[in-house]
Amino acid sequence: MRTTTRRPLAGVLVLGTALLALSACGSSDDGDKDDSAAGRPAASAPVSASPSGSKAPARNEAAKEAKPSGPVESDDKLKPATGSFTKKEKEYLSGRVPKNMDPAAVLQTGQEACDRLKLTASHDKDAAVGALIAGEIPDAVAAVGRLCPEQQPLLDRARQGFTEGTKKNPSPGTYRALTADASTCTWQALGAGGKSLASGPPQGTKPEKVTVDIPAGTEKFVSQGCYAWLPA
Template identity: 65%
Template sequence: MTGCGASGDAHQDTRQPAAASGPLTDQEAAGVPGTPAGTASATPRPSGTPGARKTGQAMLPDAELTPVTGSFTARQKKYLHGRVPKNMDPAAVLQTGQEACQRITRTAAHDKDAAVGAIITGEVPGAADAIPTLCPKQKPLLAVAKTGFPDGTRTRPEPGTYRALTSSLNCTWRALDADGKVLASGPGPGGARKVTAKVPSGTRTFVSSGCYAWLPA
């Protein structure tokens, strides 16, 4: 999805580019709390994804969640709780969450489906974790994303009609029963710009390719 800075996806021609970094406008910033002065904005992000919770990994106690200068807001401390590995700068972890909020906010301004798809697929890492505390204005997008699922294989899908969050002509899908028999499939020859999938009762596996993500229609 070009809307979140990815390249090479089949759906990229329909998405608006969104900046992954850089200052937000005042209006955008209203939904994305700022960085403490002299901390995350000046802290290089280490390789990997800071703040990823790992089973058994020692995390920094809340009492030690302090930036080099300035202070964290109550909302920022809530986000950092249990998320900062020991020996890692909490400002770097906060920066990752803020950047996720920036990307989702800017993408949603151009294409809400693209923003929802980025949350569903994890294309913007950490967005689902960051939204509730760092950019709560985007909670409606998160709520919608929780009703969908990414492209690929999904077992025991709820029967119903779903729409693909792409307009690529490469999107195809199949609904299979427990024996692997095709109960329904689409789209027809030549593809379609707007793809919907009617998943019948008895579907054990739903397989799609080139469809990016799905939402209930």
């Protein structure tokens, strides 16, 4: 579990609460390790770029399809207690069911991912895309690919973004933060030798939304309190 403190979109929080009441129900861009949130600069100050400052990896969990690391059930044993699986359900389950586990339970996880993504997107597409980037919808990549392919445009959009943290060699351009509380979002673009190319927001300001122009030559884009980023 990440130790990075995030502020998910309001829509995700509200919808997540509703979904939990209905059911009992996440690859790195640069390979940095998670560090403690302790010692981070205040929200009104530029992000620290010093070696002793906090660094959280900028990831895009929407690019990852998680599968069991141990032995899995063979396809011929993927049968429900009653009835049968559809072709798409069998394709989803193939290579995903750990030994001695009920395949119906694994399928339920995928179905819940589709349901949550659909419900979130119906209220706020940015919330759905942000949740995909952050990996907050378990098994979403495989579920979209096999169980709810109509949600593929959301997944494609999410793969263009990255989470808050340290993003190495970002493509220059305009990005916007998918955060419900823009006043907590701080960022800094660093060039060769750690030179600060740009940072924000100005101290004392409380923006309603955060849009950033990452300049060419940025080697690291460091942010916190911004949840996730998407090209504008």
